[in-house]
Amino acid sequence: MKRKIFVIALVMAFLISGMNLAGIENGNIGKIGNEKRGMELSYTLDFSKPEITAKQYAEISMKQCNSFISIPGYPLLPELVKVFELPFNARDISVKVSVRGTTTSHIEKKVVAAPARLRLSDGKIVEGGEKSWVYKSHETFPSQWYDYHVGVGLNGHGERVIFVVVHIFPVRYVGGDNELIVAEKAKVSIEYRxxxxxxxxxxxxxxxxxSEFASALQPLVEHKNEIGIPALLKTTDEIYASYSGRDEPEKIKYAIKDAIEQYGIKYILLVGGLKSKIYAKPRDNTNAGINGWYVPVRYSNWKYWEGDDPGFITDLYYADVYKYEDGKPVFDDWDSNGNGIFGEWKTSSRDQIDT
Incomplete structure (x- = not known):
């Protein structure tokens, strides 16, 4: 009697931290130190004058910028996003950006506000409308010239690296005075060991x-080994018995991390799927689908600001192995606030996910 499997999902997760970022370029990198105790990378930027298109509102752009600060209802201002790659063994990373040649000028029109978000599930506009307190404030927006994020993932060559993503804001706005503060130059300095x-x-x-797929997959393992792609098969039962974790998906993710560090694994093949379209339960709790799956799945809890999105299955959980914390790459559990809800996003409580 043939056994029918309704869904078998083969997912190739390339162990990358989902870095979908604007502005990955080859920069004019300055001196890079060669002492292992202290390394330094510097990058200097020159900015042209901003281009101002005055209609009902002032629209601001700048040639060197590749993105915008697009917080709904806040002033829409240009930004430059630069991504730097550091070796995976870089530690204690510090980032500083210094600006020079700032000028302040008055403009006639208010800076246009960033547009509202359109929710795809029902077409509803979320967070619409100009934030009046920002435009009446005498504080500078944004409050500083730059921000940055440090993440971990694979680059375009399949090498595991640390990404330093620097957001530079060469144009700042004082809404209450209707003034622009513009920088002519910026220097990025990154130090690490x-x-x-x-x-x-x-x-x-x-x-x-x-385990029930192990014998069927053995020829694939042998084939990969024969063609120069050394392969290792681990069953979910082996993983559950060998690794600790808050649930089955977390145990699998710890096994992936261990395989990276012990064997140099670059690719993961998850062989599983829902056991039945008819009787299998796809989601056991807010965080995971376990009993109805051959390989358990992680559900995000990605809430819109009104809190009505139930979240969705995400294989990115298994690929997003590391985050940068306390000066080094560490396991990314997708529960940074420690409340037991994975991949959470809502106004009052959210997890910082390194994607």
Whole structure:
């Protein structure tokens, strides 16, 4: 009697932290130190005068900028996003941006506000309307010249690196005075130290599947080994018995992290799917689908600001292995606020996800 499997999902997760960011460019990188105890990277930027299109509102742009500060209802101002790559063994990263040649000028029209968000599920506009307190304030928006984020993932060559994403705001606005403050130059300085690295290269591919699929997958493992892609098969039962975690998806994610560090794994093949379209329950709790799946799935709890989006399945959870915290890459559990709800996003409580 043939056993029918209604859904088998083969997901190739390339262990990347989902870095979908504007402005990845080759910069004019200055001196890079060669001492392992202290490294420095610097980058200098020149900005032209902003272009102002005055209609009902003033629209501000700048040639060197590749994005905008687009917080709904806040002034829509240009920004430059620069992404720097550091070695995975970089530690204690510090980022500073200094600006020079600032000028202040009055403009006749208010700066146009960033548009509201349109929710795709029902077409409803969310967070619409100009934020009047920002336009009446005598404080500068944004409050500083730059911001940055440090993340971990794979670059375009499949190398695991640390990304330093720097957001520079060369145009700032004082709504109450209707003034622009503009920078002519900016210098980015990144300092870090390198830890001695040990890069294992025993396996490239990790296959994770339930025990009942093991024999069927063995020829695939042998084939990968024969063509020069060393492969390792681990069953979910083996993982559950060997790793601790708050639930089954977290145990699998710890196993992936261990495989990266012990064997140098670069690719993950998850072999599973929903056990039945008819009787299987796709979601056991707010965080996961477990009993109805051959390989458990993680659900995000990505709430819109009105809190009515139920979240969705995300294989990115298994790919987003690391985050940068306390000066080094650490396991990213997707529960940064520690309340037991994974991948949460809402006004009062949200998780910081390194994607």
């Amino acid at each position: 390198l830890r001695e690295s040990n890069c294992p290269d025993e396996y490239k591919l990790l296959i994770i599947a339930p």
